[in-house]
Amino acid sequence: MFAVGLLWMSAALASPAVAGIETHSASEVAFLKQVAIPPEYSVAFESQTGRVIPFAQFQAEMALRPFNIIKGTVHHRATLKLESDEAIARSKQAARRASALPIQGQPFPAFHASTIDGKPISLAGLRGKPFVVNFFFALCAPCIAETPVLSQFHAAHPRIPVVAFTFDDAKTAREFARAQHFNWPVVADQDALAKDARVDVYPTLMLVNAEGVVTKAAHSDSLRTNAGPLSLADLERWASPDSSLTSDAAGQRR
Known part of the structure; x- marks a missing residue:
């Protein structure tokens, strides 16, 4: 559903x-x-x-x-x-017709913050390699549902960082990340960044290339190819045109 x-x-x-x-x-x-x-x-x-x-x-x-x-x-x-x-039903049809979001093809908004673990993180620090962005919040049921798939993706593509942003405060985000076994950076209190990235639906996923440009951006639900939950195959299919992801996955599976 x-x-x-x-x-x-x-x-x-x-x-x-x-x-x-x-x-x-x-x-x-x-x-x-x-x-x-x-x-x-x-x-x-x-x-x-x-x-x-x-x-x-x-x-x-x-x-x-x-x-x-x-x-x-x-x-x-x-x-x-x-x-x-x-x-x-109308939303599903619209998502199938055009799942790309307006930020696709545009630079990801510059940011400089600290993760919930107190480590500095910035767009400048991530340049030079592609990374996946996940926008979520703790009380979002679909965000919880997609967490295992993100974990599978992260395990299959260890050289592709996953960075999660939320408008939740640090305490809430920390408790959520611990409960869902996040093993990637989480940045809290990012309502302003979400607005700059024009995120209005959660969860939202973005693929940012080595130059900091958003090459893919979509609502997670629009990536599903069947009536079931989002799968690793769905996520990899969405990201597959990016050669870095493809080669990394191939290397991981040999």
């Missing part, structure tokens, strides 16, 4: 009649923090038909379908709405 969270920000609240939720449970507060909803905002959760639902129901259903975030900055309101089956 397609379950990527589409983060769509709007200057005006789409459903002014929806009543805001003034108090939040601990788990709800944590979730709203993860998706960058300011604490002073009133929040409403909606089903795919536009009906207001409790957070617990929304949380259970968001693992199975995408959701939109609509912010009204003037009145400090936010609506989180699950996508309808029709919208999901």
Whole structure:
């Protein structure tokens, strides 16, 4: 089941009649923090038909379908709405037709930061070799689902670094990386970088060449060739036109 969270920000609240939720449970507060909803905002959760639902129901259903975030900055309101089956079908069709993202063919945004392990990392430091970029966040079910595939890819292509970026804070990212057994660099607090890279759907994957140019960029779900989860074959098929990846894989499998 397609379950990527589409983060769509709007200057005006789409459903002014929806009543805001003034108090939040601990788990709800944590979730709203993860998706960058300011604490002073009133929040409403909606089903795919536009009906207001409790957070617990929304949380259970968001693992199975995408959701939109609509912010009204003037009145400090936010609506989180699950996508309808029709919208999901349209998204899948659009993804199949054109999975490439606008940043493809453009330089990856310059950055200089520290990983969650305290090690410096920058675009300049990565130049000279291709690398794979993974944009994720801890409460993203599809991000969790694709982690084993990224691990397989990393093992099959050890000379191709994988670098993960998240808007989560360092503590959250560190706990997630530990639980999912990440063995590649993770950089937290990167909401600004994600915006510069025009990432609005999670998870998103990019392939950056030795010159720092994004040669491939796609939403992970669009890489699947069947109804099942993303596979190593899907990921390698997507990356295969890059000769560095192809030769590395061949060398690894001899």
